Amino acid sequence: MKSAPFLMLLLAGLPFVGAAQNTTADSLRQRGELTGARRPTGDLLAKPRTPAAAPRRADSDPIQQRLLSTDVNLARVSATQLPDLYERFIATARAERRKWSYQDWDNAGVVLARLNQRYEQVRTELPLEERLRVRSFQGEFHTLRGARQVKDKIDE
Numbered sequence: 001m002k003s004a005p006f007l008m009l010l011l012a013g014l015p016f017v018g019a020a021q022n023t024t025a026d027s028l029r030q031r032g033e034l035t036g037a038r039r040p041t042g043d044l045l046a047k048p049r050t051p052a053a054a055p056r057r058a059d060s061d062p063i064q065q066r067l068l069s070t071d072v073n074l075a076r077v078s079a080t081q082l083p084d085l086y087e088r089f090i091a092t093a094r095a096e097r098r099k100w101s102y103q104d105w106d107n108a109g110v111v112l113a114r115l116n117q118r119y120e121q122v123r124t125e126l127p128l129e130e131r132l133r134v135r136s137f138q139g140e141f142h143t144l145r146g147a148r149q150v151k152d153k154i155d156e
Contacts, residue, residue, distance in 0.1 A: 063107045064114070067092050074114045079125035086115060086137040097144050105145055112141055 065071050069088045077085065093108060100108070116138065123131055 061111075064111050067108060067111050074118045077118055077122075079122035082115070082119055082122065082126070083130045083133050083137075086119075086134050089115065090137045090140055093141055093144055097148060100148070105148065108141070109145070112138070 060071070064074075067089050068085055069092065070085075072081075072085070074085075089108075089111065096104075119134060123134075126134070
């Protein structure tokens with residue numbers, strides 16, 4: 001049987017195929033950008049705090065205030081307020097995306113990660129329609145960001 005060695009090679013490579021496909025999802029999950037993702041307890045991507053820098057409150061972040069058009073502590077937002085905050089966030093992204101730098105996209109990604117973190121805590125309190133609405137806003141942000149990256153590659 002000539003196909004037996006080939007079949008054995010295919011079977012031996014299967015664990016590596018699964019690992020290769022999960023690499024992107026794992027990196028997004030660690031950054032908190034993947035929808036429904038939870039950060040690992042030993043977050044390797046977190047930057048160490050310097051003793052001189054005082055911790056900033058989430059509700060005093062000027063970038064977050066601009067992107068959400070409000071000053072709100074996301075850790076205390078109720079489930080019913082989240083869809084509106086996502087809508088404000090994506091409306092700002094739609095309006096300003098053409099003039100955003102890579103740093104602006106990264107900052108928006110951080111705010112989205114904060115929104116997603118709170119969403120994961122309270123999502124079971126939302127009706128299905130609102131959860132679908134939030135998911136569509138999350139997906140739209142990643143689509144806009146990806147489109148920008150593609151456009152920049154084409155322009156190069």
